[in-house]
Amino acid sequence: MNILILGSGGREHALAWAVMQNPKCDKLIVAPGNAGIALIADCAGFDINHGGQVVNFVEENSIDLVIVGPEAPLAAGITDRLRDAGVSVFGPSQAAAALEASKAFTKEICEAVGAPTAAYGHFTDASSAKRYLADQPMPIVIKADGLAAGKGVVIAQTLSEAEASIDDMFGGMFGDAGAEVVIEEFMEGEEASFFVLCDGETVLPMGTAQDHKRVGEGDTGPNTGGMGAYSPAPVLTDAIAQRALDEIIRPTVAEMARRGTPYQGVLYAGLMIKDGAPRLVEYNVRFGDPECQVLMMRLGAQVMDLLHAAADGRLSEARVNWADDHAMTVVLAAKGYPGEYAKGSVIRGFDKVPADSHNMLFHAGTAEVDGQVVAVGGRVLNATARGATLAEAQARAYAMVDAVDWPEGFCRRDIGWRALG
Ligand code: AMP
Numbered sequence: 001m002n003i004l005i006l007g008s009g010g011r012e013h014a015l016a017w018a019v020m021q022n023p024k025c026d027k028l029i030v031a032p033g034n035a036g037i038a039l040i041a042d043c044a045g046f047d048i049n050h051g052g053q054v055v056n057f058v059e060e061n062s063i064d065l066v067i068v069g070p071e072a073p074l075a076a077g078i079t080d081r082l083r084d085a086g087v088s089v090f091g092p093s094q095a096a097a098a099l100e101a102s103k104a105f106t107k108e109i110c111e112a113v114g115a116p117t118a119a120y121g122h123f124t125d126a127s128s129a130k131r132y133l134a135d136q137p138m139p140i141v142i143k144a145d146g147l148a149a150g151k152g153v154v155i156a157q158t159l160s161e162a163e164a165s166i167d168d169m170f171g172g173m174f175g176d177a178g179a180e181v182v183i184e185e186f187m188e189g190e191e192a193s194f195f196v197l198c199d200g201e202t203v204l205p206m207g208t209a210q211d212h213k214r215v216g217e218g219d220t221g222p223n224t225g226g227m228g229a230y231s232p233a234p235v236l237t238d239a240i241a242q243r244a245l246d247e248i249i250r251p252t253v254a255e256m257a258r259r260g261t262p263y264q265g266v267l268y269a270g271l272m273i274k275d276g277a278p279r280l281v282e283y284n285v286r287f288g289d290p291e292c293q294v295l296m297m298r299l300g301a302q303v304m305d306l307l308h309a310a311a312d313g314r315l316s317e318a319r320v321n322w323a324d325d326h327a328m329t330v331v332l333a334a335k336g337y338p339g340e341y342a343k344g345s346v347i348r349g350f351d352k353v354p355a356d357s358h359n360m361l362f363h364a365g366t367a368e369v370d371g372q373v374v375a376v377g378g379r380v381l382n383a384t385a386r387g388a389t390l391a392e393a394q395a396r397a398y399a400m401v402d403a404v405d406w407p408e409g410f411c412r413r414d415i416g417w418r419a420l421g
C-alpha cells in the first residue's frame with residue numbers, strides 16, 4: 001500500500017515510524033514532514049489544508065490510505081474531499097471534527113447523552129457571560145469556543161481575572177475562535193488521556209497516556225502543547241476506563257451516528273478523574289502530541305492495520321495486541337518556549353543517541369540545513385523509550401536526552417512523577 005501522512009510534528013514522525021514497520025507499507029510519504037521524518041520516508045511540500053492540493057497529490061501518487069495527523073486539516077474538511085474522491089482516509093469528517101473545533105458543540109452533545117462533564121454556560125456576548133459569572137464559585141474556567149492552538153483556556157482564580165479573560169476573548173485575542181465563549185465549572189482531580197479508534201459505529205480502545213502540559217517541573221508555569229507523556233496511565237484503571245467508555249465515549253459516538261455525522265478516526269478523550277469516576281474535560285479528534293509517541297512506541301507495526309480498518313469501517317474485526325510494557329517520551333524544547341524562542345540553532349550528538357527497538361528520537365520542529373539539523377520550532381525533539389517498567393522507560397528516555405548536544409534546548413526532568421511517586 002502507498003500511504004500518505006499529513007503533518008510535521010513528533011506525532012507524525014511516530015506514526016510514520018510505526019507504519020513503516022508494517023510489511024504492507026510499500027511507499028510512505030509525509031507532508032510536509034521534518035528532518036527526522038526525512039530519514040525514514042519521502043517528504044512532500046504542498047498545503048495540507050488545501051483540499052484541491054491534497055486530492056491532486058493523492059491521485060498523482062496512487063495513494064491508498066491518507067492518515068491525517070493534526071486538527072487543522074480535519075477542521076478544514078480535507079477528509080470529506082478525499083472521501084468524495086474515493087480515497088481511504090483516517091480522520092473524521094469536518095462535521096464530526098466539531099467535537100474538537102467547537103467546545104460548545106461538545107458540551108451540547110454531553111448534555112444530550114448525559115455524559116459526566118463540568119457544568120457550563122455558552123455565550124456570544126461579554127455582558128451575558130459576565131452576568132453568569134457573577135453567581136459562580138471561583139476558580140472558574142473560561143474557554144474560547146474554537147480552535148486556539150491549545151491556548152484558548154484560562155483558569156481564573158478570581159472574578160476580576162475571569163472578567164478580564166472574557167474581555168480578551170470577545171476582544172479578539174483568539175480571533176474567530178473567541179467569538180463564542182464557554183464558561184465551565186473548575187473540576188478537581190487527576191487528568192489522563194484515553195484514546196479510542198472509531199469507524200463510525202465500533203469503538204475500539206487503543207490505550208491510555210498522561211501528558212505534562214505545564215512547562216515547569218512539578219506541573220508549574222504556563223501551559224504548553226505537552227512536555228512529555230507516558231503510557232499506560234495507571235490512574236486510568238480498567239474500571240475507570242470502562243466507565244469512561246460506557247458513560248462518555250460510546251454514548252457520544254452513538255449520538256454522532258444518530259445525527260448523521262458518524263465519527264471515524266481516533267477520539268481522544270481528556271478525562272478528569274476523581275474518587276474513581278471520570279468526567280470529560282475535552283475531546284480531541286486526533287492523536288495527542290506527545291501522547292501519540294508513547295502509544296506508537298508500544299503498538300508498532302499493527303497501527304497501520306488498525307488505522308486502515310477504522311478508515312474502511314472494519315473495526316469490528318480488529319483487535320489491539322498489547323505488550324505488557326511502558327513507554328515514556330520527554331520533549332526537548334527551545335529555551336523560552338512556550339514564550340518567545342530563537343530558531344536556527346544547530347543540534348548535534350545524534351550519533352550518540354541509542355536507536356533500537358526500545359529507543360526512538362522522534363523529531364518535531366527540526367529542519368535540515370546544509371547537512372545539519374537545526375531547531376525551527378518550540379517543541380523540537382521527543383526522546384521516546386520503552387521498558388518493562390515505567391522506571392526503565394524513564395531511565396532510557398533521559399539517557400537519550402543526555403546524549404543530545406543542544407545547548408539552546410531544555411526539558412523537564414520529572415516526566416512520569418505522578419506514576420513513579
Ligand atoms: P482543554 O483545551 O479544554 O483541554 O483545556 C486545557 C487544560 O485546561 C486541560 O487539559 C485542563 O488541565 C484544564 N481544564 C480545562 N477545562 C477544565 C475544567 N473544567 N476544570 C479543570 N481544569 C480544566
Ligand code: GLY
Pocket residue numbers: 150211225226284287288289290291
Ligand atoms: N498533548 C495535548 C494535545 O495534543 O492536545
